[in-house]
Amino acid sequence: MNKKNNIINKRKQKVRRVRVIFLTLALIFMFILLIFGKNKLNSYLDTSFTEAQGISEDRIPSLDEEVKGPLSGKKIIVDAGHGGSDPGTIGPRTEVQEADLSLKISYILEGKLKELGATVIMTRTEQITEQLGTDTKLKIEDRGKVIEDANADMLISIHQNFNEYSSEIKGTQILVRKQGSLDFATSLQKAFNQELGVNLKYILEEYHVLKYGDQPSVIVETGFFSNSQDEIRLQEDEYQERLINVLCDEIKEYFDTIEKK
Numbered sequence: 001m002n003k004k005n006n007i008i009n010k011r012k013q014k015v016r017r018v019r020v021i022f023l024t025l026a027l028i029f030m031f032i033l034l035i036f037g038k039n040k041l042n043s044y045l046d047t048s049f050t051e052a053q054g055i056s057e058d059r060i061p062s063l064d065e066e067v068k069g070p071l072s073g074k075k076i077i078v079d080a081g082h083g084g085s086d087p088g089t090i091g092p093r094t095e096v097q098e099a100d101l102s103l104k105i106s107y108i109l110e111g112k113l114k115e116l117g118a119t120v121i122m123t124r125t126e127q128i129t130e131q132l133g134t135d136t137k138l139k140i141e142d143r144g145k146v147i148e149d150a151n152a153d154m155l156i157s158i159h160q161n162f163n164e165y166s167s168e169i170k171g172t173q174i175l176v177r178k179q180g181s182l183d184f185a186t187s188l189q190k191a192f193n194q195e196l197g198v199n200l201k202y203i204l205e206e207y208h209v210l211k212y213g214d215q216p217s218v219i220v221e222t223g224f225f226s227n228s229q230d231e232i233r234l235q236e237d238e239y240q241e242r243l244i245n246v247l248c249d250e251i252k253e254y255f256d257t258i259e260k261k
């Protein structure tokens with residue numbers, strides 16, 4: 001029995017040793033697999049991350065990316081007149097509201113100025129207008145704060161006009177304050193007169209949005225709702241585009257001239 005037991009014990013020991021070696025090898029193998037597998041996974045993730053970035057860089061332009069153009073580096077405030085509980089002037093034939101039309105024209109101006117490389121700040125947006133509802137209007141002080149905080153190179157305020165005494169008067173008229181804006185107003189009024197075949201004179205104004213900030217500031221009264229032709233054409237895309245083109249050409253010209261001085 002003893003001899004037999006010895007043989008059995010030796011066999012058991014041998015089996016145990018084989019098991020230990022097998023387990024150790026298995027552990028080493030699993031360890032290698034783990035490290036190698038993780039590295040491979042990481043490199044795969046890295047590659048697909050880069051690829052994903054590559055795709056997004058190619059297809060989605062960055063929002064912060066500035067367009068290079070003749071107005072690069074210029075900050076221009078676009079102020080859409082009225083809004084909220086203040087509809088402004090109302091067209092007697094079509095019931096168009098100055099507040100709505102001014103906002104639409106302001107957005108076209110914003111787009112065009114951005115295309116030319118300018119940074120644009122809007123005092124009134126669709127979102128602000130929605131928040132105003134029909135009970136409140138944008139306070140002049142709030143517009144003033146935006147204008148003064150912006151420290152901009154120019155302010156363009158968009159409105160429409162109404163002449164109670166004459167339905168004949170038509171065309172775009174500039175309102176301007178004396179301080180630093182007269183040269184611009186003179187050439188702007190001249191350009192609109194030439195484009196529209198009218199002979200309007202700019203008007204000196206020292207109040208409203210024109211009193212805020214140090215930048216050249218003009219109110220562009222794009223047309224007269226008291227005139228039937230103006231009331232209709234002001235609502236046409238092509239005519240709006242035409243006015244914005246005159247305005248932007250003069251803005252470019254203005255900055256060109258002061259930079260050459």
Ligand SMILES: [Zn+2]
Binds near residue numbers: 082089
């Ligand atoms: Zn107005």
